Amino acid sequence: MSSTNYTMQADILTSGGGYGSSTNYILDSTVADVATGETMFSTNYGLCAGYECFRLEPYVSFSVKEGTSSPGTTGAGVALGTLETTSIKTSDGSTVNSVFLTAETNAPNGGTVTVRSVTPEGLASTSVPGDTISIGSDQVTLTTGNEGYGICVYTNSQHADSPTTFVDQYPYNGSCDYSTHQVGRVQTAAQSILSSTGALKGGTAEVLVKGSRSVSTPAHSDYADSLVFIFTGTY
Numbered sequence: 001m002s003s004t005n006y007t008m009q010a011d012i013l014t015s016g017g018g019y020g021s022s023t024n025y026i027l028d029s030t031v032a033d034v035a036t037g038e039t040m041f042s043t044n045y046g047l048c049a050g051y052e053c054f055r056l057e058p059y060v061s062f063s064v065k066e067g068t069s070s071p072g073t074t075g076a077g078v079a080l081g082t083l084e085t086t087s088i089k090t091s092d093g094s095t096v097n098s099v100f101l102t103a104e105t106n107a108p109n110g111g112t113v114t115v116r117s118v119t120p121e122g123l124a125s126t127s128v129p130g131d132t133i134s135i136g137s138d139q140v141t142l143t144t145g146n147e148g149y150g151i152c153v154y155t156n157s158q159h160a161d162s163p164t165t166f167v168d169q170y171p172y173n174g175s176c177d178y179s180t181h182q183v184g185r186v187q188t189a190a191q192s193i194l195s196s197t198g199a200l201k202g203g204t205a206e207v208l209v210k211g212s213r214s215v216s217t218p219a220h221s222d223y224a225d226s227l228v229f230i231f232t233g234t235y
Contacts, residue, residue, distance in 0.1 A: 150183025159202030
């Protein structure tokens with residue numbers, strides 16, 4: 001049961017409950033569930049009474065949207081515009097979109113967000129695929145007049161009662177905001193960009209996209225890249 005902005009995880013009636021954790025334990029409790037009977041199974045289906053039966057099942061929620069503010073809009077894309085030799089084009093919270101990620105899982109061994117670039121690697125001309133813009137190292141600070149393209153995690157957080165934190169990973173964890181430009185290389189092989197060490201509640205992140213060119217960069221009006229983000233829970 002879901003809509004554009006919300007997902008109802010379980011349609012049960014309850015008198016209350018809450019979420020709590022300590023160093024070694026997690027308690028996700030409800031009071032006065034309306035039970036439906038004992039657990040029952042058939043070849044293709046299983047029925048378990050009450051909310052906690054649902055919560056113990058593997059659960060992963062993930063969304064990727066783009067915009068100038070959270071939570072963004074599905075399919076909005078990130079348009080850097082014309083790359084210049086005198087400036088770095090970047091997601092800026094105003095005219096150029098960022099990528100907004102939201103993640104949640106009850107996986108006891110954590111969850112990981114990976115990112116990869118669709119072949120060919122980097123910003124590539126659709127008319128001349130051999131002409132690309134990328135960086136040669138895993139983590140680079142983009143500077144004016146030099147060619148480069150990459151992404152970085154600007155902000156990341158989690159719900160106040162999340163058992164673990166949503167942590168940005170190298171090479172996407174450098175000095176990065178709207179005016180500083182240390183980025184990670186996006187490769188065709190999937191790379192970890194964010195992760196948790198255990199169950200994660202309300203994980204969010206803003207990812208910035210940045211690009212620059214040099215005077216020797218081949219001129220094209222069709223440089224583009226497609227980024228694939230995947231969130232995986234480890235049980």
